[in-house]
Amino acid sequence: MENLFAVVVTYNRADFLQNLLDSFDRLSIRPARILVVDNASTDHTADVVARASAAGGTPIQYERLSVNAGGAGGFSRGVELALESGAEWLWLMDDDVEVLPGAVEALGRFTPEYSCLIGRRYDAKGKPFFWQHHFVEALGIFLPVSRDVFRHSDVFRTNVGNFEGMLIKASLARTIGLPDPRFFITWDDLIYGWLAALQTPVVYVNAFVIKKVRVQRQVDLGLRHLNDSSDLSRRYVMRNRGHVAQYLRAHGKFNRFGFGAGTALTYLKELVRLVVVERTLKGIGLLWQGWRESRAILADTGWKPMPSLPSPADGYPGSGSERD
Incomplete structure (x- = not known):
């Protein structure tokens, strides 16, 4: 994957963020840049980023928002910054996960054919995390798919996204526009994946690339x-x-x-x-x-979806000539 940017949104989870940044440095193939969007954290997040940047590992670009814009607002700004900086692939993730060794290579197997994909995750106990859903448009909800989706193939076609490791090509992100900050939290990544699926196949792939670190109660x-x-x-x-x-x-x-x-x-x-x-x-x-x-x-008759974005050739920041 050429010019892969990891886009991380964080809020008052400095220790989780530290763990995630450390895990990036353990990768054999690393992103070209880690873009950290800080949702106006009040803890020691800025210090964590400063130390990681000074350590000389994976290059980090840091932006602290003036207000907490939620996960949706953070990813909207992060995707915007990544596109402006010339990213060709965007790897979107929360701060309470870590990336697994070999993750970039594992996802790279699928990128010649697909422009939007989600890899598998382990939960905090190291067990496979259940995530295989389909958005039912007639109901406006996503439902779990109970069968073994990888029994016959390493690719399961879905139509929802997930910002715990969703990988998307920059050209597709420009077509569907930025993640919608109006969601603040919840539904933002699911709808972003659905919008992508209206344009191209969105797939869940049989490759464990992320581990959730934050322990949650689960039934x-x-x-x-x-x-x-x-x-x-x-x-x-x-x-x-x-x-x-x-x-x-x-x-x-x-x-x-x-x-x-x-x-x-x-x-x-x-x-x-x-x-x-x-x-x-x-x-x-x-x-x-x-x-x-x-x-x-x-009831808002003036509501409009997020607009698509122009390509670099049309003058959108991020073309190679503008960076040189």
């Missing part, structure tokens, strides 16, 4: 796993249903009744998460708050 429901969440996520998982609906509308795929059923299923899933994983009912009010906010987004 195995057989068909899928449920992790613990947060009050902020509970609110936004319902609120952002409004943005999901607007994206479906923009692409002529919105089904009012089906989407309503999908919203009810989303609420039920979050209720099960509260009761089964977190063993509480506190947080139900935030689900309702988010749903009410989603209605206002859905």
